[in-house]
Amino acid sequence: MTTRRTFLAGSALMGAAMSVSAHNHGDKHHGKKDELPRLLHHVFFWLKNPDSEADRAALIAGIKELAAIETVRAIHVGIPASTEKRDVVDNSYHVSELLCFDDVEGQNVYQVHALHEAFVEKCSHLWSKVVVYDTLAV
Amino acid sequence: MTTRRTFLAGSALMGAAMSVSAHNHGDKHHGKKDELPRLLHHVFFWLKNPDSEADRAALIAGIKELAAIETVRAIHVGIPASTEKRDVVDNSYHVSELLCFDDVEGQNVYQVHALHEAFVEKCSHLWSKVVVYDTLAV
Numbered sequence: 001m002t003t004r005r006t007f008l009a010g011s012a013l014m015g016a017a018m019s020v021s022a023h024n025h026g027d028k029h030h031g032k033k034d035e036l037p038r039l040l041h042h043v044f045f046w047l048k049n050p051d052s053e054a055d056r057a058a059l060i061a062g063i064k065e066l067a068a069i070e071t072v073r074a075i076h077v078g079i080p081a082s083t084e085k086r087d088v089v090d091n092s093y094h095v096s097e098l099l100c101f102d103d104v105e106g107q108n109v110y111q112v113h114a115l116h117e118a119f120v121e122k123c124s125h126l127w128s129k130v131v132v133y134d135t136l137a138v
Numbered sequence: 139m140t141t142r143r144t145f146l147a148g149s150a151l152m153g154a155a156m157s158v159s160a161h162n163h164g165d166k167h168h169g170k171k172d173e174l175p176r177l178l179h180h181v182f183f184w185l186k187n188p189d190s191e192a193d194r195a196a197l198i199a200g201i202k203e204l205a206a207i208e209t210v211r212a213i214h215v216g217i218p219a220s221t222e223k224r225d226v227v228d229n230s231y232h233v234s235e236l237l238c239f240d241d242v243e244g245q246n247v248y249q250v251h252a253l254h255e256a257f258v259e260k261c262s263h264l265w266s267k268v269v270v271y272d273t274l275a276v
Contacts, residue, residue, distance in 0.1 A: 036174070036212050036214045036238075039219055042180055060276055077275065078275050078276060079273065079274060080272065080274070082274075083179075083245055088268045088269065089270045089272060096178075098174070098178060098180075098236075104219055104220055108221070111222065130226045132228065133218075133227070133229075133234065138217050
């Protein structure tokens with residue numbers, strides 16, 4: 001990662017509405033950490049053809065295009081991590097998408113956005129199951 | 139939010155290992171957005187006593203203490219958001235916890251950390267079910 005990219009990451013996030021703990025002064029290693037935008041939209045996808053690298057790549061590429069929607073503050077596109085196998089860990093999904101919004105209204109704008117509709121049209125044949133969690137910071 | 143807090147949010151995140159799209163130059167409203175730390179650990183809790191406000195508050199308070207663990211880069215503690223009800227949305231959980239790490243190693247440090255063990259000891263009687271998703275950025 002270049003210094004320039006790190007700077008861009010920091011400055012762009014500074015422009016988003018961040019919820020920051022009132023305890024977060026001084027040495028961050030001994031206080032609370034920064035919180036994320038308040039509304040998280042986390043989606044887990046199970047592919048119809050889990051062995052198809054092409055299908056997985058097409059879904060990942062499709063999700064990444066959602067980042068261009070104005071109300072999306074941050075995005076994470078992932079696959080199951082190689083963490084310790086435990087009963088409570090569900091690593092059966094194939095691709096995950098986390099989109100961060102300032103609030104429910106930002107997520108509503110996304111739901112009906114032309115880019116989101118185009119994504120569903122283009123990619124929904126790729127998955128057999130989707131589970132969504134929408135969670136608001138407390 | 140004060141300007142100072144906004145600055146702290148930005149500067150602290152600049153210290154974390156952020157994955158930033160190579161496309162993310164210039165006007166961020168027309169390019170890809172910043173990504174989050176690479177390893178997300180998202181946990182959904184179902185309370186034993188969902189009607190107990192005290193139990194919910196105790197769990198939320200317990201989770202927030204995990205933010206002090208050094209490898210935790212960012213944290214979001216939430217409850218189900220009032221988004222549109224759809225078949226694919228699971229809003230049956232009661233409390234969610236998203237912890238962001240730079241990598242799997244950071245999450246491994248967290249798993250065996252004394253503060254995490256203290257949280258499990260103190261709070262595990264509060265929940266009846268936990269589902270965990272660990273996801274690595276692609």
